[in-house]
Structures are given as structure tokens and as C-alpha cells.
Amino acid sequence: MIYEDIEGLVHAALQKGLITSADQVYARNQLMHLLKLKAFPEQLDRVSEASIPDLLDKLVDNAIANNVIADVFDEKEMLAANMMNCFVARPSVIQGEFACMYDQSPEAATDYFYELSKNSNYIQMNRIRKNIHFKADTVYGEMDITINLSKPEKDPEQIKRERELKQTVAYPKCMLCVENEGYAGRTGYPARANHRIIPVDLMGEQWFFQYSPYVYYNEHCIVLAAQHRDMKIDKTAFQRLMQFTSKFPHYFIGSNADLPIVGGSILSHDHYQGGRYEFAMTKAEAAFSFTLNPFPEVSAAVLHWPLSVIRLRSVDADQVADAADYILQTWRHYSDEQANVAAFTGDTPHNTITPIARMRHGKHELDLVLRNNRTSEEHPLGIFHPHADVQHIKKENIGLIEVMGLAVLPARLKDELQVIENFLLGGELQDVADYHQEWAQQLKEAYGTLKKDEEAKTIMKKELAKKFSRVLEDAGVFKEKCAFERFIAVLNKEA
Known part of the structure; x- marks a missing residue:
């Protein structure tokens, strides 16, 4: 399966315009090196068809199973970024393409670069969809x-x-420094091998x-x-x-x-x-x-x-x-x-x-x-x-x-708000986190006990936006x- 997934990733990169047909053998060999493979079959029965992020996940899982890397967050991130770097052009090429696109229009230039940043998995759309x-x-x-x-x-x-x-490594000095471009990453510092800047x-x-x-x-x-x-x-x-x-x-x-x-x-x-x-x-x-x-x-x-x-x-x-x-x-x-x-x-x-x-x-x-x-x-x-x-x-x-x-709100709210919705539908107040209980009781007094899940979700969205407005009002001088x-x-x- 690993060979089918490698070939699938090469084909996906080709379809997205990250490489041309002339780059296929080179890109495949670079992936083989990262995955510690010595040879590649002359013929494959099939080629994996999936998105680039999904193929990367499969290849990372295979690398863990074959002890190429440890099942540790940073090692997985670094391998995925390095695999995508096999398909991303050098900075000079991307900057030149951006300039050519800019001559057409500023929109054309940013459209090109945004698509590149997504297709290269630098912007991890699978995660963002969560x-x-x-x-x-x-x-x-x-x-x-x-x-x-x-x-x-x-x-x-x-x-x-x-x-x-x-x-203590002071390189790059921070996650916004230009030295992040192409940086492989390390324990405690994010992988940026597939990162490009203009x-x-x-x-x-x-x-x-x-x-x-x-x-x-x-x-x-x-x-x-x-x-x-x-x-x-x-x-x-x-x-x-x-x-x-x-x-x-x-x-x-x-x-x-x-x-x-x-x-x-x-x-x-x-x-x-x-x-x-x-x-x-x-x-x-x-x-x-x-x-x-x-x-x-x-x-x-x-x-x-x-x-x-x-x-x-x-x-x-x-x-x-x-x-x-x-x-x-x-x-x-x-x-x-x-x-x-x-x-x-x-x-x-x-x-x-x-x-x-x-x-x-x-x-x-x-x-x-x-x-x-x-x-x-x-x-x-x-x-x-x-x-x-x-x-x-x-x-x-x-x-x-x-x-x-x-509003960029913390992940804890996903489950906490669901519990409040359950309370509005007749659940127990004691199940609601202590710091939400006063708010939950106020909502119950305002809306009563609800009967439909969708009604509870609609009210929760409305009231959460009202809370965020209050947050912003507090910040007003x-x-x-x-x-x-x-x-x-x-x-x-x-x-």
C-alpha cells in the first residue's frame, strides 16, 4: 500500500500544479528517501486516490508502523512537511511566479499564492475544517x-x-521570522519545510x-x-x-x-x-x-x-x-x-x-x-x-x-456548550461547568425548558454572540x- 500511496501523492501534486510530469521521478525518489525505501515496484496494480492531506496521513502512519519515525507529534509534523517540500518549488521560483501573476493583477497573484499554500499543506485545511x-x-x-x-x-x-x-535554540528567533522559510522544525518548534514567503x-x-x-x-x-x-x-x-x-x-x-x-x-x-x-x-x-x-x-x-x-x-x-x-x-x-x-x-x-x-x-x-x-x-x-x-x-x-x-473561542466550549444545551432541554444543572452555571440559569429563565435540539442550538448561537458583544463592549474605552x-x-x- 505504501507504494500506491506514494504514487497517489505524486499524482495529486501533479494535478494541483505543484510539479510537472518532468518532476515525477525526482519527487518519488525524494519521498522514498524520507520513508527509508530502497526500491520502487516497476508496476503498480493501482494508485491511491485521495486528497493530499489524507495521503500524507497514510504515509505518516506507515512510517510509524515501520519505525521510520516515532509516534510523536513533532516527528509526524516534520515528516509531513518534508514530504510536501519534495513538491514545492524553491523560493526564487515562487517569487518569480508571484511577480508574473501580479503583472496580470494583484488578485491573480494572491489567488496563485493562496492555492499554493493550501495545496502544499502549509495551510492544513483538514484541520481547519474541524x-x-x-x-x-x-x-x-x-x-x-x-x-x-x-x-x-x-x-x-x-x-x-x-x-x-x-x-535552548534561538533559531529562528520567533515563529514570524523570515528564517522559518524551509525550516525543518525540531522538538518544540513547528515544521516549516513547505513554507514559502513573498x-x-x-x-x-x-x-x-x-x-x-x-x-x-x-x-x-x-x-x-x-x-x-x-x-x-x-x-x-x-x-x-x-x-x-x-x-x-x-x-x-x-x-x-x-x-x-x-x-x-x-x-x-x-x-x-x-x-x-x-x-x-x-x-x-x-x-x-x-x-x-x-x-x-x-x-x-x-x-x-x-x-x-x-x-x-x-x-x-x-x-x-x-x-x-x-x-x-x-x-x-x-x-x-x-x-x-x-x-x-x-x-x-x-x-x-x-x-x-x-x-x-x-x-x-x-x-x-x-x-x-x-x-x-x-x-x-x-x-x-x-x-x-x-x-x-x-x-x-x-x-x-x-x-x-x-470571536476566536477556546476548544473547551465545544463540549461545554453542548452540556448547556442539554440543560435547556431538561438536563441537570449540576452537569454544567461551575463557571457557566449562572449563565445557564439565566438562559433557562429567559427561554424556559426547550423541546427541540435545533431550537437549543439556535438560542445558544444567538446568546454566544451576545456574550461576545459584551466582551467587546468591555474593551471599549x-x-x-x-x-x-x-x-x-x-x-x-x-x-
Whole structure:
């Protein structure tokens, strides 16, 4: 069977355009080497027909059965990535093809690269399909809810190996560094042999474009600095974002904030995230417009959104960048005791911005989400962070993706929510996790005992989206219009 699976993988790679017929013998021999096979039959009765991910799984299982690798998570990942690397062209070839496609259109270039990233199994679509994803209406529009099941659990042997590992290897410095391209992986560090990146010039500096291996939305991409350096939100960052959307006008791009609590999971490497997807925040209407006196060419509005967002628009990217920088510098030093906003504790800064850029109707559009990471005795995880009463649903940082209206929720909720549904259908409260019981009782009081599974599932989706809206409301710095107006008054007064 292994020979049939090898030939099946070669044929699948040929069908997906990863290789040509001239590459078949070479690719087969490379796979044989990785699987420690000395020869290949002259003739096969059949060729396995399956998807690339399924064929990889079969070949990995065979390698375990024949003691080629141990049945350990990282060894399986490294073998699968190395097998796919037999079919993926070198970076120079892919970059050249991307450039040729870009000459046709930016869409053609990203379509080519996205398909390559999926076909090479760098984006592991089989795993991503395990995620639970749905949309639900809220007062702020249709939110996206994802329960993240795509990240595989590490087996006990893998965990043991990582604990026993004595050597500290600082290469690559982090999972966003350019040195990840083609890196075979090691215990405790992911395999990236089949990973490729595309150089992009932004503001005269080399950056790189890639896709996220765990895409949370369509064409979820990462744009990373060539240099390993900390995240930084400044005027140049705004300019880079808009230059990227000028080069790829069918994509949005945004940045996590550059401070702990309100920033993303990786603050040690300057990077942005983008893609081809319309979030609820993108569709948000203006709650009210206002004039930004120093920048009459730029339209400004506060969005009807749970977080505190200013949307800037103009045909002139430089004007938008200047206006955004002016707002950022004012916000960095802005305090409002009535709104519980303090810019500093001693010399420690608290105010920053999560920016998102896009092209719309021929204009540059830049959303500035005001963030503050101060903590208090009442809210030790953050005053403008999910509060204790919603942490049973979402306790993690509210990063760029959540800011835009896509909840990335922990895998534990898959089973926990099912138990709550059972409770609504007449089950026992004691079966519900302790931290969900108050919420479950509130739902029972609101809806009574339900009779149909589908009704329980519909209610659960609706109520989960409401909880996520509350999570985002907690992260909003200005809870009332008058608080926003006080900040706007300072913007125009200081001008």
C-alpha cells in the first residue's frame, strides 16, 4: 500500500500544479528517501486516490508502523512537511511566479499564492475544517463566532520530550521570522519545510507576505518585517498599511496594538494581518461624524461599534496618515477620569491604537481603535479587557481579529456548550461547568425548558454572540457618546 500511496501523492501534486510530469521521478525518489525505501515496484496494480492531506496521513502512519519515525507529534509534523517540500518549488521560483501573476493583477497573484499554500499543506485545511464556525446577529451587526479546534493536542510523549529538552535554540528567533522559510522544525518548534514567503517593499523597507497556517477567515495573511523587532504603532505603520492596500486593494490589513493585554499574542516581531474578508466592523455605520479641524480633507466618524473606533477617509493617503498620527499622539497622552482612562502610571504608557486599513470606493479608509491596557484591583486582567462575568466565554486578549468582530473561542466550549444545551432541554444543572452555571440559569429563565435540539442550538448561537458583544463592549474605552466628544474636543482644541 505504501507504494500506491506514494504514487497517489505524486499524482495529486501533479494535478494541483505543484510539479510537472518532468518532476515525477525526482519527487518519488525524494519521498522514498524520507520513508527509508530502497526500491520502487516497476508496476503498480493501482494508485491511491485521495486528497493530499489524507495521503500524507497514510504515509505518516506507515512510517510509524515501520519505525521510520516515532509516534510523536513533532516527528509526524516534520515528516509531513518534508514530504510536501519534495513538491514545492524553491523560493526564487515562487517569487518569480508571484511577480508574473501580479503583472496580470494583484488578485491573480494572491489567488496563485493562496492555492499554493493550501495545496502544499502549509495551510492544513483538514484541520481547519474541524473548527466550529457560524454567524449570528447582534445589535452591532452579524458577528463571526469560531470555536478553535484546528490546533492539534500534543501527545504525552511530545510533552515529555519538550520538558526534557535541555538545549535552548534561538533559531529562528520567533515563529514570524523570515528564517522559518524551509525550516525543518525540531522538538518544540513547528515544521516549516513547505513554507514559502513573498517579499513586499513597504515604505522603502523589506517586508514579507505569507498566509497564516491556521486561517481564521478567507485568505488570512500575515505581513512581517524582515528584521526581528518589537511591534510598534506610529505614523510609519499607518503609511505601511495604506501602501499595502494600494498594492493589494482587494485586501484589508491591520495591526495588533503594541502594548501587552490589548496587543496580540506576539509582540516581539513587528507584523500585520490582512486578508480578503468583510468583517462586521467593516460594515459598521457611523454613529456620528465630526470635523477634524487640522485635516479638512479627511472625513472622520465614530462607528456604531462596541469598541471605540474612529474611521478616517480620504483619497490622499498622506493626509490620512497625518491625521491618524495626530490622533495617536493626542491619545497617547490623553486621560479622562470620568471615563476611567489614564494615559500613564508613572512612566508606564497605557494608551495605544489598533489600526485597520482598506481601500473602498477609491478612497483610503483607516479605522483607529482606541485601546488602553491599565489594570485595577477590581479588574486585574485589564479595565478594558473582558470582565470577570464574561471570562467563562472569553478570557484571552482582544486582538485585531476579535476587534473586527470575529470571536476566536477556546476548544473547551465545544463540549461545554453542548452540556448547556442539554440543560435547556431538561438536563441537570449540576452537569454544567461551575463557571457557566449562572449563565445557564439565566438562559433557562429567559427561554424556559426547550423541546427541540435545533431550537437549543439556535438560542445558544444567538446568546454566544451576545456574550461576545459584551466582551467587546468591555474593551471599549468610551462607553458613552459624551466621553468620545470630550476627546474630540481635545483633538480640535489642541489644533
